[in-house]
Amino acid sequence: MINIKVISYSYKTFEKNSGLHGTIKDFFHREKVYVSALKKVNLNIKDGEVVGLIGPNGAGKTTLVKVLTGILSPTNGQVVIDGIFPDSHDKKMLANIGVLFGQKSQLSWDLPPIDTLNMLGSIYNIDVNDFDARLSELSNMLNAKDILRTPTRNLSLGQRVKCDLICSLIHNPKYLFLDEPTLGLDLVTQESIYNFLRKLNQVNGTTIIITSHNMRDIEAVTKRLLILAKGKIIFDGSIKSLPVNVNEYKKFCVRLYDGKKEQIEENISADNLSKTLKSIDPKQIISISREGVSVEELILKIYKNQEF
Template sequence: MIKLDNVSFDYVTFEKNPGLMGSLYDFFKRKNQKKRAIDALNLSIPDGELVGLIGPNGAGKTTLAKLLTGIIEPTEGNIKIDNVDPTLHWKSFYRNIGVMFGQKTQLSWNLPPMDTFNMLSAIYQLNDEDYEKRLNYLLEVLNLKGIIKTPVRKLSLGQRVKCELLCTLIHSPKYLFLDEPTLGLDIGTQKNIYDFLLEENRVNHTTIIFTSHNLRDIEAISNRLLILAQGHIIFDGSLNSLPVDINDQQKFKVKFLDPNNKTVSKEKVLASSELQNEIASVGEQNMISINRQGMTIEDLVLSIYKEWDKANEKN
């Protein structure tokens, strides 16, 4: 169980006066500024949940992830993960979590991934039998057996991401924290990552919390969605319970032959309510392509935030 009770976090910054005299003044009398990144957050996540965490830049997503993993300590409130306070930095706590933060790689650029896997086995003090069994399983399901002796610099982005996932999961953590796990990957590799994470959750009951700017990630993996804005959770629930309909707000990019002069039209972006009328007008035989463009994270957060803001104004 992950539990946050009235958790807040303030970043402390400093005002800088211009010029040499300003620097001398700041040396003796520096003025502090506080910025609240997380504000009185209460949250419970039962074991085994798949949680998607989204929000605009500056919403507090990364700060929340750092709080949950013990990288920073809350200004106020308490956090417990599996009844352990992350700020105590116990070894038992770190054996229970796996963390993959954006471009913060665990792999050594000039060494093969196998060297990193062996190093992590020593760090987590895994016995040889458990390590070999876990490693072989992960290599198999992530399709990495053919590249583990290749220097990391020669691997594709998708291969490196899969190796990062293996590093994060080699010690069979109970809680997994992922930041943009499919960023920059092609659709096929994204699908492989989705299937792998769902299987890891099913087999090992792993709690997975991930941030993403891709609604496809959220739809494919999560059974619970948290939307963070200005340090507050403005939505907590399933995709089905969203107060806006993602499908209704989808756009379609269409290209077709003009039935009058048979030239290829420029691409048009249409709402779902306009699509059928356009097809009827042009004729199905003249349609060249129809590509769905889902609602963006920014549009979704803005819609939810407006509803949340109105509710708070009434209260």
């Protein structure tokens, strides 16, 4: 179980003055600025939960993940995972967590993923038979068996993410932290990742915490949603219990030719789509795509409807 008690995290940075005069001034005296990335966050996550964490840029999502995994120590408050403080770097705790940062791969660029996996097997002191069985299970679930011996530099982004997932799970951790796991992936690869994570949770009971800018990630995998804004949790519950109806803000983008054969684009609400399409000659339609509410729009609407 993850228990977070009133944690805050602040970091120090410096203001930079512009121009040559400002550079000379900064050389002798730099203005310190303290930024609060997390503010009195309270949170409990039970074993086996799948939790989505969303928020705009700078909300503190990645900072929270780094505190939970012991990369950063909270300025105030405490985090306890199964009775252990993450920033103590206790070996038992480290063996129970897996981490994937979407923009930072743990694979060696010039080596095949299997070499990184063999190294991780040694680091975690995994029995050879257990390692082989675990590798076979994960690679089959992700349909990645044929790419493990291909140099990382020759893999597509989606293939690298799959291999990174295997690296994060090869030691069978109890907790899996994913930071933007589907960033830049096509829809087919995203869906395969979703299926894998759902099965992982159902079969192994793995506790999964996902941070994302993509509401589709949250809707597809998680049962509990946390919204972080300006370092504070402003919502904690299921998507169905949001104070705004996400479906109301889903729109369809219709691209079509007008009477002059020029391309135009219209955003139509789901309620009006059928009526609008009946009034348009099918030959005019180029494409129809669905667009959901962005994270920023969602949080803005919650702020307008609730006081935090």
